[in-house]
Each structure stands twice: as structure tokens, then as C-alpha cells.
Amino acid sequence: DFGELAEGLGYKAYAVGGFIRDLLLRRSNLDIDIVVEGDGIRFARAFAEKYGVRARCHKKFNTAVLIFPDGLKVDVATARLEYYQYPAALPVVQFGSLKMDLYRRDFTINTLAVALNPEEFGELIDFFGGQKDIKDKAVRVLHNLSFVEDPTRILRAVRFEQRFSFKVGKQTAGLMRNTVKMGLLSKLGGHRLFHELQQILMEEDPLPAIRRMGEFELLAAFHPSLRYDAHMQALFARVKEVISWYELSFLDEPLESWWVYFLVLFSRLSRKELKQVLDRLEIPLSRQERIVWTYNRVDHLLGTFFRLPDPRPSDIYRALQPFRPEELLFLMVQATCEDVRRIVSHYCHRYRHVQTELKGRDLKAMGFPPGPLYSRILNDLLDARLNGQVRSRAEELEFVK
Numbered sequence: 001d002f003g004e005l006a007e008g009l010g011y012k013a014y015a016v017g018g019f020i021r022d023l024l025l026r027r028s029n030l031d032i033d034i035v036v037e038g039d040g041i042r043f044a045r046a047f048a049e050k051y052g053v054r055a056r057c058h059k060k061f062n063t064a065v066l067i068f069p070d071g072l073k074v075d076v077a078t079a080r081l082e083y084y085q086y087p088a089a090l091p092v093v094q095f096g097s098l099k100m101d102l103y104r105r106d107f108t109i110n111t112l113a114v115a116l117n118p119e120e121f122g123e124l125i126d127f128f129g130g131q132k133d134i135k136d137k138a139v140r141v142l143h144n145l146s147f148v149e150d151p152t153r154i155l156r157a158v159r160f161e162q163r164f165s166f167k168v169g170k171q172t173a174g175l176m177r178n179t180v181k182m183g184l185l186s187k188l189g190g191h192r193l194f195h196e197l198q199q200i201l202m203e204e205d206p207l208p209a210i211r212r213m214g215e216f217e218l219l220a221a222f223h224p225s226l227r228y229d230a231h232m233q234a235l236f237a238r239v240k241e242v243i244s245w246y247e248l249s250f251l252d253e254p255l256e257s258w259w260v261y262f263l264v265l266f267s268r269l270s271r272k273e274l275k276q277v278l279d280r281l282e283i284p285l286s287r288q289e290r291i292v293w294t295y296n297r298v299d300h301l302l303g304t305f306f307r308l309p310d311p312r313p314s315d316i317y318r319a320l321q322p323f324r325p326e327e328l329l330f331l332m333v334q335a336t337c338e339d340v341r342r343i344v345s346h347y348c349h350r351y352r353h354v355q356t357e358l359k360g361r362d363l364k365a366m367g368f369p370p371g372p373l374y375s376r377i378l379n380d381l382l383d384a385r386l387n388g389q390v391r392s393r394a395e396e397l398e399f400v401k
């Protein structure tokens with residue numbers, strides 16, 4: 001469909017990049033990138049109109065996103081056609097703009113394209129040896145300045161290498177180390193650095209990529225005192241365990257698992273160092289406060305509450321209720337004793353969703369004057385429910401009376 005439409009407009013369209021790479025690797029990928037030799041926005045608008053999907057256009061970059069009802073996303077980019085003027089001032093289309101577009105990309109494995117126009121549909125276009133590198137399982141840049149142009153590619157190299165069990169090529173690894181030595185990562189904006197870290201932590205198994213970041217001395221870009229050592233490795237292994245446990249136990253509850261890795265990664269920094277990292281990553285202040293709150297709260301609970309013998313369910317509920325699931329998992333990772341993990345697990349399975357049957361409107365109907373008294377009564381009632389003192393609406397009514 002894309003190809004026919006392109007043909008009709010006198011353009012050429014190609015599927016490119018990660019989608020083709022993953023096709024060759026037989027991995028699923030729902031993000032399709034299309035490069036149009038022609039006007040990408042006009043192409044996207046025409047497609048959207050013909051097939052009744054939504055198109056979001058970014059005029060400044062000559063790009064558009066087609067959004068399908070089932071969640072499929074297609075990015076459309078324009079490979080600018082370059083017009084060279086003859087002395088007679090006749091504009092001539094310079095072909096090979098696809099090649100230029102692909103040359104600007106990070107790694108050879110991301111430079112493959114497949115033609116979509118009807119006549120050459122399905123033809124694989126490989127200007128830079130991407131197919132061979134996929135076969136050789138190698139992550140290689142296209143030219144020596146690639147990392148200097150865009151240092152985030154250093155982190156991308158590690159991410160792709162570990163995701164596909166590839167190996168960064170020798171020369172590429174050398175260029176990475178040089179770029180790191182030149183301190184170019186420190187020139188990166190905080191948002192971009194944070195985004196790349198997040199991408200790594202969102203990988204199915206971020207652990208090997210973090211180890212590799214350690215080897216390339218990339219952790220120092222976040223904070224000089226950040227290390228990947230045996231302790232960190234052990235903590236991350238526990239993160240993996242608790243995430244699997246949670247995801248299997250609570251299948252349809254959303255979990256931002258990368259956030260647990262994030263909390264663990266910076267958990268051993270001093271408060272001052274932590275502040276430096278969070279500022280470096282341009283984390284908004286409200287989020288920074290929440291992170292510091294989490295560390296403090298977890299320390300506090302492990303140091304006091306969890307040392308008490310036989311806490312009541314209502315005490316457990318009050319202690320753990322302020323936490324988000326990701327923060328609870330962080331607590332489980334930090335806990336050295338099995339009992340704590342068992343208590344958190346009980347909380348997640350049994351107490352977390354306990355509610356009173358009576359609500360404010362019931363209290364009103366019973367003649368209680370509205371005010372702060374309501375929340376006191378309902379809190380006491382919830383505690384009684386949690387501790388098994390009341391089990392039904394009738395018992396709740398009795399309790400309130």
C-alpha cells in the first residue's frame with residue numbers, strides 16, 4: 001500500500017532501519033520506519049486520508065507519524081531530494097538521497113532498506129554492509145566521527161550489542177573508548193543522557209548492558225563514583241528475581257520495571273552524590289524529591305519497622321501503602337532478610353486491595369456529622385478489616401456503632 005501510494009505521487013518509498021534489522025533477525029518490531037524520496041509529509045497526509053488513519057506531522061523536520069488504531073506506528077521521514085542547478089538553471093533531481101539518509105545513521109546494522117514501490121517491491125538495499133554485520137553479529141559505525149557527532153551512540157552501541165548478543169567491532173570499540181576519553185559524554189544534555197539510560201534499563205535484561213557500561217567506563221558519565229562491582233551485580237540479579245515474581249503474580253498490573261533498576265543503580269551513592277546525578281540527568285525536582293523520599297523511607301523501614309516482631313496486618317498496610325509497586329520491589333531488593341520479602345509479598349497479595357464496605361455516604365446515612373471524623377472512623381474500620389476483626393458489612397456496622 002505504501003509503495004503504490006508513493007508510486008502514484010512519483011516518489012520512492014523504503015522501509016528502513018530497525019524494522020528491517022529485526023526482520024532479518026526474526027525479532028518482532030511494531031515500529032516501522034519509512035523513508036520517502038519525495039515529500040514525506042505529503043505522502044503521509046495522502047496515506048492518512050486514503051486509509052482513514054491519523055497522521056501527526058512535524059513540518060520542521062519534514063517527518064510524520066502514522067498512527068493505526070491497533071497501536072502500530074509508522075514513522076515517515078523525507079530523504080530530501082537535492083536539486084543541483086545546471087548553468088542553465090534547470091533543476092535536476094540528484095538520486096541517491098536514500099543513501100545519504102542512511103549514511104547519517106548510527107550503525108551498519110541499522111542501514112538496511114527494503115524498496116516498497118511495486119516494481120522493485122521487496123528488494124533489499126544494503127549500501128554499507130549491514131547484512132554481513134548482522135551475519136557476523138557485529139555492531140559497527142559507518143565512519144570514524146560517528147560517536148563524536150552523537151555521543152549517545154556509545155550507549156546505543158552497548159544496548160544493541162547486548163540485546164542481540166552481538167559484539168562491538170574492534171575499531172568501533174576503539175572509537176568508543178576515544179570518545180569517552182575525550183570527555184564527550186559530559187557534553188551531552190541531561191535529558192538525552194537520561195533517555196539513553198532509560199532505554200538501557202528498559203531492555204528485557206538490562207544487566208549485561210550495565211556490566212558492559214562498566215567495562216567501557218560509561219557509568220562514570222553519570223557519576224565518577226558509580227561502579228559495577230560484585231555487589232551491584234548481586235543487587236541487579238535480585239532485581240530480576242523480584243520483577244519476575246511481581247509480573248507473574250500480578251499479570252495485569254502495569255509495572256515500570258526499569259524504575260526498579262534505576263533506584264538500585266544509584267542506591268549506594270551518598271545523598272550529595274545522588275543530588276549531583278539527578279541534577280546531571282535533569283530529573284524534575286518533584287521526581288527527585290520522590291526518589292530521596294523512597295531511599296529514606298526504605299532505610300527507615302528496614303532499620304526500625306521490619307525489626308519489630310509480629311507486625312499486625314494493619315501496621316504493615318500503613319507502612320507499605322505509600323509505596324508504588326516499583327518502590328516496593330526496591331525495598332524487597334534492599335532487604336537482606338527473607339522475612340521482609342515475605343511480608344511485602346503478603347502485603348501485595350492480601351492487604352493491598354482491602355477496602356471497607358462502608359463508605360462516607362453510609363456514615364452520613366447513619367447520622368454522623370460530616371467532617372474529619374469520617375476519615376478517622378473509616379481508617380479504624382479498615383484496620384479492623386485488615387486485622388480480621390470485622391469480615392462483613394454487618395460486622396462493620398456493628399463496629400461503627
Ligand code: CTP
Nearest residue numbers: 017018019031104105106107110111150152153
Ligand atoms: N539513529 C541514529 N543515531 C541516534 C539515534 C537513532 O543514527 N542517536 C538512527 C538509527 O539508525 C535508527 C533510527 O535512527 O535505526 C531510528 O532510531 P530508533 O527508533 O531509536 O532505533 P531502532 O533501531 O528502531 O531501535 P529500537 O529497536 O530500540 O526501537
